Structures are given as C-alpha cells and as structure tokens.
Amino acid sequence: MARLIPVTDPTDPRLADYTRLRDVNLRKSLEAEHGLFVAEGEKVIRRAVTTGYPVRSLLMARRWVEPLADVLGDAPVYVADDDVVEGITGFAVHRGALASMERLPLPSVAAVLAGARPAGDVPEDDTDRARPRRILVLEDLVDHGNVGAIFRCAAALGVEAVILSPRCADPLYRRSVKVSMGAVFAIPYARMTDWHDGLADLRAAGFTLLALTPDQSAVPLQKAPMGERVALLLGTEGDGLSSRWLREADHPVCIPMSAGAMDLGVDSLNVVAATAIACHELMRPL
Template sequence: MSGIGSGAAEDPAPFPGEVRLRTTADLADPRLAPYTTLTDAALRRDADAAHGVFLAESSPVVRRALDAGHTPRSFLLGDRYRETFADVIAAHPGVPVFTGPDQVLTALTGFHLHRGALAAMDRPAPRSVTDVLAGARRVLIAEDLVDHTNLGAVVRSAVALGWDALLLTPRAADPLYRRAIRVSMGTVFRLSWARTDGPLEDVLRSLRAAGFATAALEVTDRALGLDAPGLEPIRTADRLALVLGQEGPGVRPETLAAVDAHVVIPMPEGVDSLNVAAAAAVALWELRARRADR
C-alpha cells in the first residue's frame, strides 16, 4: 500500500458532494490546486492570481467571508471539524467539500491544519480608487507595506476604529493573502480597499482636491505629536487620509513632501518607534472621525 492513510472502514457518513482524501494519491484532484504551496507567500501571490481565488482560513474567518457575500469554490476540512461546519456545507449545496485525516491534509497544505477549515473563494474584481473613496471620511494608505501580518493587524485596527477605506500602493501586501486575512480575523471583508496606480504623490494631490487633509505617520524634523495643539486641523478634518510606510524604511521622502502634515506618537526620550501595526492602532484612534455632536 502506498501513500498516507489507509482508507477507512471508519469513514464518517458523507456530506452531499463530499470528497474523501484518504491517501496522498487523492491529492492529485485538480480542484485542490488552490490549497497547495500554502507555506510560500511568494508563490501564493502568483498562484492566487492565476486561479482567481483567495483562501479563508479558520471556521470564524470562513463564515465572515461567506457573510460578506463571497462565493466559495470548495471547502477543505479536517475530520474533527466536519460536524461543526455542517451548517455551512448545508447552506452551500453543490460546492465540493474535501475532508480527510490530519496527516493527508498536512501533505497537501504543508502545515498542520489545526484551525478548523479552509475555503477557496472567488477573488472579487478589483475596485477603483474613486469607488472606494466615495463617501469615505477616514482613509488609510499603506505605502509599500509588504508584511502580510502587519497589514492584517492594521486592517483589524482600522475596522475596529471606524476607518472607511484602505488604499494600497502596487508593492504593498495582498489583503486577501490567507495570513493577512487570518490576522485581521476576517475584518478585511468589511473594509473597502483598492490599489493605487501611478505615483502616490499624484493620488495625494487628487485626495486634497477632493477635500481630504493628508498626513503621514513618520518621525521627521517637522512631525507633530498626535496630542499637539498644532495638529488640531488634522485631527478635526472632516475628511482625512493617513499614510503608513513600510517597517524599517518608513514613508518615502517624495510622499512626505506631498502631505499636509507629519505626525508622531509622543514617546519618552530614547524610544523612537513602535511596530507599524501598533503605531497604526494608536494613530487611527487619535485621528478617527469625531461625531459632530461631540
């Protein structure tokens, strides 16, 4: 006998449309292609684009993706999570459901599937910057923020603190990469986002023409603390766009020259920065939109 697993006299009663993965030979099913090479982020970006999919990981995140209206192509479940996911499967008849023991799924994905479930979802069509900005009062701009974990954490804070939209430069990480989705706890499905095209300085000029104040979170000689009286016009702006830079290099000089203000988090002497995700959470709270009656 070859492959992993034996078959299964103990196989549970099947779901409609269920495909049991008993051995590594079963992993050749072409419908499983979206679940391969999950541990390689560089490969995933190309693979996801080629397949037109994104992957939602863990039962709560899969449910949030479905609640947001995303269309599943297939589900992948470890045996111990079959019954807790039965309602989702019943609500999506005709969608293939792949199930199997942990060792077979590990051979497929490259990691131990201990988070309950994976789902391959149709990747939504890209949205335009104009569409995403319509009606937005608080917009976050991720300039070359390439780390998926940081991006996921930033998205989670933005949604929790009432920000309306996210713009990403072409080099920034993919909000629909599975790690970014998981770290955001699925809140990315509640945030409008789009990628910019062309120099960010041009985007900032367009934002200013549309009535946005613009700021960058960066330590510079002209930066004002988030609690500084001189920052009041930025804090109270009806519409505001805030730029975050890449961990390490920070916001590009060209971008810093194009915004209205530079802002920093006041810190004790000898401490000059926080992780970008932690810094973003502080700034997003302090610069959140205020209600007119407060």
C-alpha cells in the first residue's frame, strides 16, 4: 500500500533526492554519494521499475497518484502542488512525476561482452545468454542528451550493448534517461576502467573495430567488412574519435555525404543522426 505524504515546504529534508535537478555538478556529487538516479515521467518510471531498479521514493502532483498506483509499492510517495515541486527541482516538471531510484552495480566490460543482461532481465539459465554481436563504443561523449539519444537508437535498431569510455556522460543522469525514454534500462552497458588500452578487450573478444569518422576518404560503412562480431566506435560531439582509437581500429568508416553537401557548408552529421544511420547499416543481414 502506497504511503502518500503531503509536502508543502520545498526545503523539506526528506526531498533532498530531488534538489536542483538541473545543477549538473551538484547532481553528480549527490547521486554518486547516495547511489541514486532520478526517473522522470510515467513511462520512464514504469520502465525503471519493470527492469528491476528499487524505488527509494516518489515525488508527484496528486493527479499522478492514480495512473501510477500499480507501481508505487511501499516507497514513500511525496505529493505536492506544482509550484512546490518546481521549488524543489528548479524547473516546471511537465511530466508531473519523479522517482528516486537506487542504482545497481554496473557489470564489467567482460561481463557485457559475454552476454550480461540489464538489471531485472535475468535468463533462466546460462544457456539463454547470447553474446552480443553488434555493439557501440562511445569515446568521451559528454552531452547527456546525446548519450540518451544514442541508447534509444541502439534499442530501436537492435544493437545489443554499449561500452563507454571512462569520461563518457552518465546514462542514468536524469536527462539521459529522459531522452532515451528508458532505453538505458534495456540495453546492457559497461564503463571501461582504462581508456588507453580499452579497445584491447574488445579485440580479444573477437570484435572487428569500425571507427566512424566524417573523413570521406574512409571506407563507406555499407562496404565495410562485417564479421561475426562488430564494434562501432563513436567519438566526441566536436572532435570525433581520438587519433589513438582511429589508429587502433581495424577500419575507419564513413557515412557518404551527398555531392552538394560541402557547397552548403555541411561536412558531417551530428553524432546522434550519424549513430541512427550507422546502427541501421550495422544491423543489416550478413
């Protein structure tokens, strides 16, 4: 039975999990210290709960209590007027409901490459585990919205896992979760502990490494060798992949631009658009 707790004071210490949600530095510190993340909106909250993340508490306008009644459980549900919620979070929460969720231990890169599942998605036995054949590897993407959008592309197009370099943005940061529409809960992912030699584990696991670059002299992606296991490397929003990762890749690949693109001052796609096109090509039948 849900515990509904009316709140009227934005400074109530029980609501500390939801403080200043747009303050990136504060949220990084607070969420790391308490092992939490925030899910926003009915659909995302449902997906987080269904995937197995424990609920610490919820904060919502009263109109959301009934639609979410079946997932509220025993966690405290703080009910407040919209202006109080805005005073706590620092912005108008149009989706009306927030949940503070407990983070679960992140699997190692080796575990994900061996077929580790997302939280809550546990196969009946090891025979059900399938090693991923197509994965994305993100190097130093720091924009949370872009990371969330890439997870959504991966989930929509069938990519089976995502590996992050040490400096990549947090997929469970509120904006990442929101933009992904909960896809961050469905796609197994892991974070490298060593950027310098981080690609060695992928190659040892049998992956062909394709480095996506805007350089039009690279192999067109649709003509690139596609082995049994392929890892597509994606670089930062501005500079792209580092020279080290480009050198270590088996093949640099590009998405061919139209003949008139340069005349229009367009020499590349943004990382999310490029990811969507690349994932579609990556998942074509062998």
